[in-house]
Amino acid sequence: MSYSQQELLISVVARMLGGLGHIAVGVSSPIPGSAALLTRELSGGRTRVSILGSRDNNSFTDGGVELFDCAAQGRVDAFFLSGGQIDGHGNVNLVGVGDYPTSDVRWSGCFGSAYLYLLVPRVILFRDEHTPRVLVRDVDFISAPGSSAPNTYRKGGPHALVTGKCLFLFDKDRKRFRLESVHPGHTVGEVTDATGFDFDLPDGGAEAVPETPPPSDDWLALLRGTVAGAVAETYPAFAATAFSNPPADTLSA
Amino acid sequence: MTQSDTIMSLDALVALVQDGDLVAVPRDGAPIAMAATRALIRKGARDLRLLTVPTSSVQADMLIGAGCIARIETAGVSLGELGQAPRFNKAVRAGDIAITDTTCPAVHAALQASEKGIPFMPLRGIIGSDLTRHRDDWRLIDNPFGEDDAILALPAIKPDVSLFHVPLADRDGNIWIGRDRELMMMAHASEKTIVTAERIQDQSLLADEQLAAGTVPALYVTAVAEAAFGCKPLGLAGHYEDDTEHLRTYAAMAKTDEGFAEYLDQYVFDRVAAAE
Numbered sequence: 001m002s003y004s005q006q007e008l009l010i011s012v013v014a015r016m017l018g019g020l021g022h023i024a025v026g027v028s029s030p031i032p033g034s035a036a037l038l039t040r041e042l043s044g045g046r047t048r049v050s051i052l053g054s055r056d057n058n059s060f061t062d063g064g065v066e067l068f069d070c071a072a073q074g075r076v077d078a079f080f081l082s083g084g085q086i087d088g089h090g091n092v093n094l095v096g097v098g099d100y101p102t103s104d105v106r107w108s109g110c111f112g113s114a115y116l117y118l119l120v121p122r123v124i125l126f127r128d129e130h131t132p133r134v135l136v137r138d139v140d141f142i143s144a145p146g147s148s149a150p151n152t153y154r155k156g157g158p159h160a161l162v163t164g165k166c167l168f169l170f171d172k173d174r175k176r177f178r179l180e181s182v183h184p185g186h187t188v189g190e191v192t193d194a195t196g197f198d199f200d201l202p203d204g205g206a207e208a209v210p211e212t213p214p215p216s217d218d219w220l221a222l223l224r225g226t227v228a229g230a231v232a233e234t235y236p237a238f239a240a241t242a243f244s245n246p247p248a249d250t251l252s253a
Numbered sequence: 254m255t256q257s258d259t260i261m262s263l264d265a266l267v268a269l270v271q272d273g274d275l276v277a278v279p280r281d282g283a284p285i286a287m288a289a290t291r292a293l294i295r296k297g298a299r300d301l302r303l304l305t306v307p308t309s310s311v312q313a314d315m316l317i318g319a320g321c322i323a324r325i326e327t328a329g330v331s332l333g334e335l336g337q338a339p340r341f342n343k344a345v346r347a348g349d350i351a352i353t354d355t356t357c358p359a360v361h362a363a364l365q366a367s368e369k370g371i372p373f374m375p376l377r378g379i380i381g382s383d384l385t386r387h388r389d390d391w392r393l394i395d396n397p398f399g400e401d402d403a404i405l406a407l408p409a410i411k412p413d414v415s416l417f418h419v420p421l422a423d424r425d426g427n428i429w430i431g432r433d434r435e436l437m438m439m440a441h442a443s444e445k446t447i448v449t450a451e452r453i454q455d456q457s458l459l460a461d462e463q464l465a466a467g468t469v470p471a472l473y474v475t476a477v478a479e480a481a482f483g484c485k486p487l488g489l490a491g492h493y494e495d496d497t498e499h500l501r502t503y504a505a506m507a508k509t510d511e512g513f514a515e516y517l518d519q520y521v522f523d524r525v526a527a528a529e
Contacts, residue, residue, distance in 0.1 A: 027281075027308075028333055053282050053333075055490055063434035064280055064307065068358035072377050094329070096345075100387065101352050106342045109329030111308060114356040115378035143356075145381035151401050152380050236497070237334050 001217045005164065006242035008183060009128070010034045010223060011215035012162050013080075016124060018042070020077040024067055024120075025051045026111060030231060030238035032080035032126055033057075037227045038219065050076075054234040068112060071119045074155065079120040081113050082127050085139040088197025089175050090146020090158035092117065092125065093139035100141055110143040117144035121156040130163035132196040147175045166191045167212060168199060176200055181212040220244075259426035259477055266447050266478040267292040270301070270414055273323075277304040277364075277412035277443060278312055281333065281487065283433040284418035285312050286449045288483040291521045294319040304412055305330065306364065306439055307357035311487065311503055314338040317350060318513045319521070326353040326410075328360060335504040340513060354384055359391075359407055361435065366409035367442035373406045380405060415443040418483045420492060422450035426471030427458040431490075440473040449480035451492060 013035035017023055023036040036049045037057065050067065051057040060066040070076050084107045085093040094110050096103030117123055127134055148154045158170040161177055165186045168177035178200040182188055188206040202208045215223070224243045232239035267289055270276060279285060290312050298316075300323040305313055307328040314330060316322050318340030330341040344350045358376060366374040375394070380403060385391055396402035417436055421429040428448050430436040440446040446469075458468045483489075486499035506512035518524045 028331070061432045061434070063432065063436070063438070064283065064357070065361045065435055065438065068361065072358075095354060095383075100383075101354070102346055102348045104346070106345045108331035108337065109308070109327055109354055110356045110382070110384060111329045112357040114382035114384050115358045115376070118378040118380070142381070142383040148381050151403070153377055153402060153404070235334065 001220050002244060003215050003220055004242060004244045006031060006034075006238075007215050007220060007223055007244065008212070009126075009162060009164070010038060011219055012167055012183075012212060013124060013126065014038045014042075014219070016122070016160055017047070017078055020047055020122070022048045022050070022070075022076050023078045024071070024076045025049070025080060027052050029080050029082070029126070030235040030242070031128075032124065033234060034223065034227055034231050034242070036078075037230050038222055041222050041226055051234055056233050057230060068115060071116055074119075076116075076120050078122040078124065078159075079116050080124050080126055081117065081144065083125065083134070083139070083143070085134060085136045086125055086127060086161060087136050087139045087146075088177060088199060089138075090125070090161075090170050090177070091139045091142045092144045092146070093141045094143040095141040097140050103140075113144035117146075117157055118148065118152070118154045119156055122159045123156055124159055125161040127161075128164040130165040130191070130194050132194060135163070135194070136196040137198075146170070147172070165194060171200065174200070178202065179209050181210050183212045184214065259471060259474060260424065260453065261476055261478055263289060263292050263449065263478045263480055264296070266449070266476045267296055267298075269445060269447055269476055270298060270416070272299045273301070274413040275302045275304060275410075277306050277415040277439050278309060279306050279417050279433070279435060279439065280308045281310045282490075283436060284420070284484050284489050285487050286416050286418040286480075286483055287312060287485060287487055288480040289416060289418075289447075289449050289478070290316060294321060294517065294521050299323075302326070304360065304410065306435055307355070307360035310338065311500060314340045314507060315503075315521075317341050317344050318507060319517060322350050324351040324353065326355055326360070328355050328357045332500070332504050335500055339504070339507045354387065356382070356384060360410070361438070363407045363410035364412075364438050364442040366407070367411045368438055371409065373408050375404045375406050377404065410442070412439070412443040413445060415439040415446045416448075418449045418451070418480070418489065420451045420489060421458070421464075422448065422453045422477045422479075423458045424453060424455055425457055425459075426474045426477055428469050428471075428474055428477065429458050429464055429467055430469055431467045437469050440469045443473075445475040446473055447476045448474060449478050449483040451481060451483060451489065453477065453479050
């Protein structure tokens with residue numbers, strides 16, 4: 001079955017979420033949100049999902065405080081961060097480019113990143129744009145650090161980085177990314193050229209990097225049905241275009 | 254305070270905000286007092302210090318563009334699916350407003366300290382973020398009950414005013430917040446709490462056990478003004494949705510100084526409508 005780029009990326013993220021108990025999703029994260037909802041469907045409802053900004057897919061009753069309290073207690077297994085810049089050490093910048101605070105480019109701000117990156121065991125970095133301006137050697141501002149000194153209280157951190165071209169996994173000991181797979185239609189050489197930081201290759205080098213497998217027909221059917229409908233509540237603009245065959249009720253949302 | 258003191262008009266309500274005040278406002282998804290925000294702009298509020306609890310969108314962007322804000326403490330200002338917040342970004346880059354960057358739970362913790370009447374609150378995480386390099390008001394302390402365990406201490410924040418909208422209030426000045434519990438925290442932590450309400454009912458919210466659990470008692474509430482559709486163009490959960498079409502118009506017009514001025518004329522000062 002043919003699939004959209006968004007459906008591919010959703011499936012890449014979802015493969016890293018199987019079996020988790022509670023997945024939380026921040027604001028402006030439609031692809032991670034879709035992956036979390038797909039995981040919930042596949043788990044028969046055993047995986048809990050909390051999407052910020054959603055009423056239907058968020059059971060918190062203690063306001064905006066609850067996600068953060070939950071995370072510090074170890075009740076959140078996975079979360080997602082993006083970044084205006086992401087560097088090879090897993091540092092994330094959501095603040096801006098240039099001298100702080102009157103930056104040349106200013107983004108929205110750190111949101112919960114500085115906190116959740118240290119407290120949620122599995123944080124998946126997601127950024128569709130894979131260019132040297134996004135994937136830099138060193139970020140201009142560390143909103144959230146990829147690693148910490150050994151005596152720092154830290155229960156989590158970067159697990160993977162998903163881009164429009166490939167999947168990197170983060171090696172916590174080496175504090176570096178390793179190229180895990182390259183999406184269909186892209187090459188290792190292209191990924192290297194588009195990445196501003198150095199990264200590791202598997203044993204066997206570039207030739208040994210596999211192609212990212214496509215989403216299965218079963219997953220695509222779930223995505224275009226239940227998941228598309230649920231995502232539309234929080235991300236109507238995304239749901240209307242992301243799925244190759246969106247259901248009629250999504251198109252009209 | 255008697256009920257006649259607490260219930261007032263929208264203009265009287267925003268008159269309680271003084272130039273230079275530290276004003277706390279809630280995140281999107283919680284009810285944002287947009288009608289009151291427009292009234293603040295019309296009254297010519299100046300030099301406000303805005304605390305977003307912990308983030309904001311069109312409300313902060315509009316107040317900044319209208320020149321009401323001298324300083325902002327925020328974990329993030331963006332228009333969500335509609336992209337970056339243009340007035341906020343421009344003002345920060347130009348140095349027109351001072352910015353104190355923070356992270357969501359740090360705002361909550363600092364307000365919780367105020368709520369409890371204690372000078373600071375410790376919080377996990379954050380260590381190693383560049384936020385700590387730029388926050389000379391934050392302190393890294395030793396966990397007094399642990400060993401070699403550094404933890405961040407955040408000073409209490411006590412806003413002069415908290416401003417938000419609620420679905421329901423009563424004549425006594427009790428306000429119903431439901432599951433948006435950070436509004437309770439904001440009211441507890443602030444010197445003054447001023448609120449617009451979708452509807453004001455005669456019967457006391459405290460007379461109904463189910464409503465009482467989601468109610469901030471009038472003890473903490475300085476003023477309530479009735480404002481139907483008071484969140485528009487933002488939505489109010491369970492009542493009305495975001496007006497996405499209008500928010501798109503805002504996002505497009507706010508990209509330029511001229512466009513933003515035109516937006517204010519048309520939708521805040523209503524000059525276009527008045528001339529017709």
